[in-house]
């Protein structure tokens with residue numbers, strides 16, 4: 001599963017860089033558990049055994065699950081018959097326990113004879129009528145009604161994300177949303193729509209017969225075996241998956257989806273269906289969105305040495321989806337954030353999410369974490385697939401850049417929610433497992449392991465893990481054993497510190513150069529909190545650059561304070577700690593600016609070159625010819641993020657270099673292949689170029705650039721030079737069907753819009769084009785717009801705030817109170833100013849002016865009262 005973390009950094013990142021979007025990444029239900037109750041109880045608890053989330057005991061082996069279902073759209077219910085074939089796992093038994101949440105159980109039978117059962121709305125205990133041994137299979141049939149919307153969720157507030165089965169706009173009242181049904185099983189919600197053993201260590205083959213009105217397309221796991229017309233005008237689709245998988249991966253989708261066909265060719269020449277289920281208006285964009293999928297299947301199959309194991313690979317886009325995306329076997333669900341036109345895709349695609357879900361088909365679907373504590377066996381690999389895909393498709397720099405983003409995501413998440421072991425046996429709630437540890441940190445750990453073992457051993461180890469454990473659950477020891485067997489190395493030290501430890505290394509790195517004897521010492525101190533984290537064992541590469549070139553040395557850091565000395569020839573040019581820039585560690589390093597400068601020009605990895613640029617232009621060195629030249633050179637770097645950083649650094653240029661940079665950056669604005677760089681270049685130039693020239697550049701981009709990000713930036717820059725012209729241009733862009741463009745226009749109106757912009761704001765916020773953060777961005781722009789308006793205009797916007805407070809998206813609702821508080825404080829400031837004005841008019845005996853000011857103050861006070869009816873604090 002790919003979830004959405006809410007951190008502010010993500011917001012800032014999105015705002016500043018349109019390259020790739022991270023709004024796909026959760027909305028967590030994570031909470032702090034450091035409440036007072038817990039702290040008070042901590043002492044008592046210390047006397048007890050610590051929490052241990054053990055793996056579910058296997059009493060029964062599921063063998064096959066057949067479901068026959070139809071849907072009652074008006075009641076949001078599903079009528080089902082489950083035919084479950086099972087056997088005792090080891091010990092003989094006369095009963096079977098099934099998870100079945102909030103259902104009506106109508107009848108339970110075996111071979112047409114009714115069986116007795118008990119049911120408490122969570123667990124269905126069926127008495128089989130005789131004792132079965134582990135060599136005896138049996139089949140029970142359960143007739144039931146699933147009622148996801150009527151479930152009583154054990155006294156706590158109903159959590160919308162564990163309904164399992166979702167009817168979206170089932171009566172079709174909302175004309176903006178295509179009616180549809182979809183499911184979300186992970187973690188343990190499949191048992192809301194069929195009775196099963198709802199744990200990740202259960203596996204079963206599956207077939208589903210879905211009866212629907214003829215107009216609907218259906219999707220489920222496995223192959224479509226048949227599609228039969230019924231006499232009553234309905235149709236029954238038979239989907240069958242012959243390979244076993246865990247119940248949380250079961251999936252159904254129903255709706256008037258268009259099915260766009262694609263194909264993957266296996267190495268033996270056979271073809272496999274790869275279909276994209278989208279709403280009609282997105283049919284023409286489906287291949288632009290998902291079209292890399294066959295190439296991904298091919299790449300990952302080769303890399304892993306295990307051919308894609310399932311029958312087909314279909315992807316579907318769901319409305320009101322409760323997560324980012326979900327790896328249901330061969331039937332992957334995405335939230336509607338992936339709906340993007342070809343033009344929108346120029347500013348960032350969702351291939352990371354597509355790769356993530358696909359990789360789960362080996363890690364999660366083929367080999368499954370045996371318990372939620374072992375979730376990193378699923379999510380760390382899925383996270384790392386994003387690196388693997390970027391590396392293959394876009395090169396090492398892009399992969400390394402995304403790795404930095406992932407690393408920051410881990411630090412942020414850990415800071416907000418606390419540190420814990422990667423394999424986490426004492427969580428309070430299984431949903432906590434879906435955090436920056438299981439995903440981001442786990443991905444970085446796998447990268448370090450790959451670095452340590454080398455590509456060959458790493459991928460051979462993975463291949464062994466997959467083939468040894470296929471169609472079975474696994475725990476993290478099995479991963480270690482596979483790597484140990486292949487590499488011949490004991491890897492307990494690695495797994496203990498990274499999988500069974502918390503936190504990360506914090507390193508002080510210093511250098512001591514002995515120019516007399518041509519020696520340089522690397523002095524490393526481990527500074528992490530040892531109450532939380534171990535003393536790490538960290539094999540790293542040290543690159544020493546001297547008069548003869550580059551030499552790479554191995555250094556093993558395994559104590560608190562360490563010093564390694566290396567010889568160099570001639571002059572020491574630079575020294576790069578962790579040459580591969582693969583360590584997950586916070587590093588405080590000190591070395592001369594000249595060495596950083598050298599590092600920019602000579603290091604191989606993106607992160608090292610960026611370090612070189614940042615610190616090679618910091619302090620007095622930036623004023624030297626070399627420092628100035630570094631910024632100019634970085635503007636021509638091969639990698640977009642370095643060019644972007646160089647644009648930011650260009651403010652430090654002096655004299656004739658300013659003109660040189662303007663020329664270079666003007667060229668970036670017009671021609672850079674990356675839209676983020678073009679947009680940043682335009683922003684930089686807005687107060688650098690002479691206004692006629694800048695106007696010409698902006699008009700050129702507004703008319704010729706395809707990227708909405710660039711057009712938005714051009715609009716903003718133009719607004720700083722020629723407001724009237726910018727507003728005129730914005731008018732023509734209002735109707736673009738792009739979330740980014742609408743939010744760009746809103747930004748301009750926020751800064752310069754007149755009263756007539758109200759119609760635009762209303763259309764934008766009530767329309768269906770804005771997505772995720774952009775909706776919040778437009779609301780923020782409306783607030784800035786209001787700051788410049790008269791009370792009568794502001795009053796007209798109130799209903800819009802009210803509407804957004806009720807129907808807005810997650811982020812909009814989250815930041816609504818900030819917007820309201822901002823307005824109220826503006827009203828108060830105005831009233832204070834008016835008080836002063838009134839006093840001044842009275843002093844000067846200007847009664848008429850004083851009255852007018854009083855009326856205005858009254859208007860602001862009324863506005864304050866009005867807006868106070870909206871939330872002002874969280």
Ligand SMILES: [Zn+2]
Pocket residue numbers: 001002356360378379382
């Ligand atoms: Zn995932």
